[in-house]
Amino acid sequence: MPGAMGFVETKGFTGLIEATDAMIKEARVELVRQEQIGGSYATVIVTGDVGAVRASVEAGAEAAKRAGEFHAANVIPNMNAMAEKVLIRWEEGGGEFAPSDAIGLVEMQGFAAMVEAADAATKAAKVALADYVSLGSGYSAFVVRGDVAACRTAVDSGV
Incomplete structure (x- = not known):
C-alpha cells in the first residue's frame, strides 16, 4: 500500500x-x-x-x-487497504456476504469526499466495502455490508 x-x-x-x-x-x-x-x-x-x-x-x-x-x-496519509482496493484500484472487493448481511449507503457530492468517507467508514467498523458508484451531477456513493450495528457505525462515521 x-x-x-x-x-x-x-x-x-x-x-x-x-x-x-x-x-x-x-x-x-x-x-x-x-x-x-x-x-x-x-x-x-x-x-x-x-x-x-x-x-x-x-x-x-x-x-x-x-x-x-x-x-x-x-x-x-494511510488509506484503509480495502477502500484503496475498491475505490482507487477498481478491483473487486467485499468478499463473500451472508444472506443476513445489512447494507449501508452513503451518498455525497464529490469523489474525493466520498473516498475519504469510505475510508473512515471501513476503519470505524467491521464492514466490507461492497462497491461505489458515480451518480452524475457530481454525486458519488459507496455501499458497505456487514451486520446491522456495524453498518450503522460505518455509515455514521462516513457522513
Whole structure:
C-alpha cells in the first residue's frame, strides 16, 4: 500500500488538466487515474510518500484555483487497504456476504469526499466495502455490508 493518496477535484476539464500537470511536476508521485463523476466534476488521484503527495496536492489545488475551477483537495496519509482496493484500484472487493448481511449507503457530492468517507467508514467498523458508484451531477456513493450495528457505525462515521 502506498504511503498516501492525494486528490484534487475540479469543476471543469481545464482545471483538471492544470491540476494534473502541476501535481506531476511538483513532486515524485504516481498518477493513479482521473475520475469523472458528472456535472463537470472530475478528480485526479496520485499516490506516493506523504510529503510528496501533500506538496503535489497543494500545487494541484493552486493550479485549479488559478483556472477558476477548484472544488476540493484531500490527502489521506494511510488509506484503509480495502477502500484503496475498491475505490482507487477498481478491483473487486467485499468478499463473500451472508444472506443476513445489512447494507449501508452513503451518498455525497464529490469523489474525493466520498473516498475519504469510505475510508473512515471501513476503519470505524467491521464492514466490507461492497462497491461505489458515480451518480452524475457530481454525486458519488459507496455501499458497505456487514451486520446491522456495524453498518450503522460505518455509515455514521462516513457522513
